[in-house]
Amino acid sequence: MHWSQLNTPYLESIFWTYNRTGQEWLLDLAHRGHEQTVRWDEGVANWHGVNICQGFREPAQYFVLSQDRKDWDASERVYRTVMTLYGQVPGGMFGADENCRGGYHGPRQAAETCSMVEFMHSFEMLLGLSGDPTYADRCEDVAFNSLPAAMTPDAKALRYLTAPNMVRSDRLNKAPGVQNSGCMFAFSPDERYRCCQHNVSHGWPYYAEHLWMATRDNGLAAVLYAASAVTATVGAGDGAEVRIEASTAYPFEEAVRMRVSTEKPVKFPLYLRIPGWCAGAAVSVNGSRLDAKPGPLTYVRVEREWADGDTVEVELPMAIEVKTWETNGDSVSVLRGPLAYSLKIEGYWGTFDGTETWPNFELVPTAPWHYGLIVDETQPAASFEVVRRAGPLEPQPFKPEAAPIALKARGKRISNWQADYLGLVGSVPPSPVKSAEPAEVITLIPMGCTRLRISAFPRIGEGPDAREAPVPRPPRHLASVDTEHLNALSDGAIPARSSDRSIPRFTWWDHKGGREWVTYRFKQARTVSSCEVYWFDDSGMGACRVPVSWEVFYWHKGGWMPVRATSDYPIEKDRFNRVTFEPVRAEVLRLEVHMRDGFSAGILEWRVGAE
Numbered sequence: 001m002h003w004s005q006l007n008t009p010y011l012e013s014i015f016w017t018y019n020r021t022g023q024e025w026l027l028d029l030a031h032r033g034h035e036q037t038v039r040w041d042e043g044v045a046n047w048h049g050v051n052i053c054q055g056f057r058e059p060a061q062y063f064v065l066s067q068d069r070k071d072w073d074a075s076e077r078v079y080r081t082v083m084t085l086y087g088q089v090p091g092g093m094f095g096a097d098e099n100c101r102g103g104y105h106g107p108r109q110a111a112e113t114c115s116m117v118e119f120m121h122s123f124e125m126l127l128g129l130s131g132d133p134t135y136a137d138r139c140e141d142v143a144f145n146s147l148p149a150a151m152t153p154d155a156k157a158l159r160y161l162t163a164p165n166m167v168r169s170d171r172l173n174k175a176p177g178v179q180n181s182g183c184m185f186a187f188s189p190d191e192r193y194r195c196c197q198h199n200v201s202h203g204w205p206y207y208a209e210h211l212w213m214a215t216r217d218n219g220l221a222a223v224l225y226a227a228s229a230v231t232a233t234v235g236a237g238d239g240a241e242v243r244i245e246a247s248t249a250y251p252f253e254e255a256v257r258m259r260v261s262t263e264k265p266v267k268f269p270l271y272l273r274i275p276g277w278c279a280g281a282a283v284s285v286n287g288s289r290l291d292a293k294p295g296p297l298t299y300v301r302v303e304r305e306w307a308d309g310d311t312v313e314v315e316l317p318m319a320i321e322v323k324t325w326e327t328n329g330d331s332v333s334v335l336r337g338p339l340a341y342s343l344k345i346e347g348y349w350g351t352f353d354g355t356e357t358w359p360n361f362e363l364v365p366t367a368p369w370h371y372g373l374i375v376d377e378t379q380p381a382a383s384f385e386v387v388r389r390a391g392p393l394e395p396q397p398f399k400p401e402a403a404p405i406a407l408k409a410r411g412k413r414i415s416n417w418q419a420d421y422l423g424l425v426g427s428v429p430p431s432p433v434k435s436a437e438p439a440e441v442i443t444l445i446p447m448g449c450t451r452l453r454i455s456a457f458p459r460i461g462e463g464p465d466a467r468e469a470p471v472p473r474p475p476r477h478l479a480s481v482d483t484e485h486l487n488a489l490s491d492g493a494i495p496a497r498s499s500d501r502s503i504p505r506f507t508w509w510d511h512k513g514g515r516e517w518v519t520y521r522f523k524q525a526r527t528v529s530s531c532e533v534y535w536f537d538d539s540g541m542g543a544c545r546v547p548v549s550w551e552v553f554y555w556h557k558g559g560w561m562p563v564r565a566t567s568d569y570p571i572e573k574d575r576f577n578r579v580t581f582e583p584v585r586a587e588v589l590r591l592e593v594h595m596r597d598g599f600s601a602g603i604l605e606w607r608v609g610a611e
Helices: 007-021 025-036 049-055 058-066 069-086 113-130 133-145 196-209 486-490
Strands: 212-214 220-222 228-234 240-247 255-262 266-274 282-285 298-306 311-315 320-325 331-336 339-343 347-354 359-365 371-373 385-388 405-413 440-446 514-536 549-556 559-562 576-595 602-610
Touching: 007 025, 007 058, 025 058, 049 113, 058 069, 058 113, 113 133, 113 196, 133 196, 133 266, 133 339, 212 228, 220 228, 220 240, 240 266, 266 311, 282 298, 331 405, 486 514, 486 602, 514 549, 576 602
Parallel strands: 220 266
Antiparallel strands: 212 220, 228 240, 240 255, 255 311, 266 298, 282 311, 320 331, 331 339, 339 440, 347 359, 371 405, 385 405, 405 440, 514 576, 514 602, 549 559, 549 576
């Protein structure tokens, strides 16, 4: 847990202890904790994904003590700020891989698995504090659409990062497309992903713990739906013990059936949540439909004397909605009830490292994924056909072959929409997109059932507003670290010395020691036979030094090949260090450096010579 989150569990633990001991000094401790730790009531205190998922709720928790509405509102303000900037995607999460970054907000940006669990937990806690069904909707969005896809179907391995649009799940480095470098997309059961293994196991138990809640009027509330059973004492006075069993295939089914068991009749209110996406909900008791016509984001309150064997049925009609994400190129997502739907992409599972019992997995696509959706703009829902899988719900429904519901849709391939050189899905082309490819019937399945997926699609268009998807063009420079200073590598600014801070510079900071890389892409393939590098070295002022060694590679037939040097690789300060090599025909060069132990390295200018 990051230091900036200390206030969140701190308050929860203090309130828990106070409610059981009544010791007044604990309340003073809670005030101090709120005042002296990170102040989420003043804005987004930290842009690290997990920190946001835990920390945003702190002001609302403090509201329990302060009773100042501005504290409760502060949590909602932080949530909306984050989701407006980085959460305009399906699945209930936001792009923070590992931190939210300006310009990195589309559906290919990912979330940590532990962020999903912590976001769900925060929503569950706020639901308990307020009873507001909005938090139940938000919790279900993450629980059903994002969390299942972060793990293998048998839950024996997880990904550190999972994105709404994700077409490769391999061990290869995806930085700086995602912030974390190294293996972040493969499924691993070991310590590779640090924090996620520690709390991923809490996700579903926390969810189950919050399915039912007590109410102030001695009743029960069904706030999250799942097949479950609850035993509780209800009713006025001494009340009576009841057991309610719920049977349902929700979120894949539109009805929840409940049966009451009690040794004696008892009067108490039963509250039934109506989700925000649901219009036309209905409730029946013992087969008779109630007159109530509940709207979205409400509760149906059924107060009566309940007897053993009484039944309740909640009908939650699920309509298809096509959601447009204006800030992400007018891409579209298909929603039905609490589920978002994704393209079903066939893939191949391969293993690496680990043991026979606990292997690491990679998953790569074996079918096309670059589809745009054909949507009837006048009747969007009519563009899709609901197909239900025959047979009972499988014990693990969150896998492609067991998906209980599918949608048949029509789409066209978009040839220019490709994965980039890192294997990350390309940014969604702005809609509407023109495509000359034939229309095809494609299958969408629940987002949580997928491990490879497209969840935010370009919309196919044919009118004057439709345009061709842009041909992807990688930037001139890419590096093994995420930095805004890549252009400094070849901006033509000639340094006066290696410690020159008057011109822009590129560094691998804050990486120290080890090997790092940077690339140079030309406008078109060319023949090159030399390059020269002016090293940045701020001895006496900072922690960058000339490296131990360096080497040049070129991209050839799908792989990096070392050039055949015809000179030494010099490593000197205050001058260009030139290496010559046998001529190669290349479009991209790669410079690899071995940095000194305990130090980083940098480049002030990199020049490439022709044959």
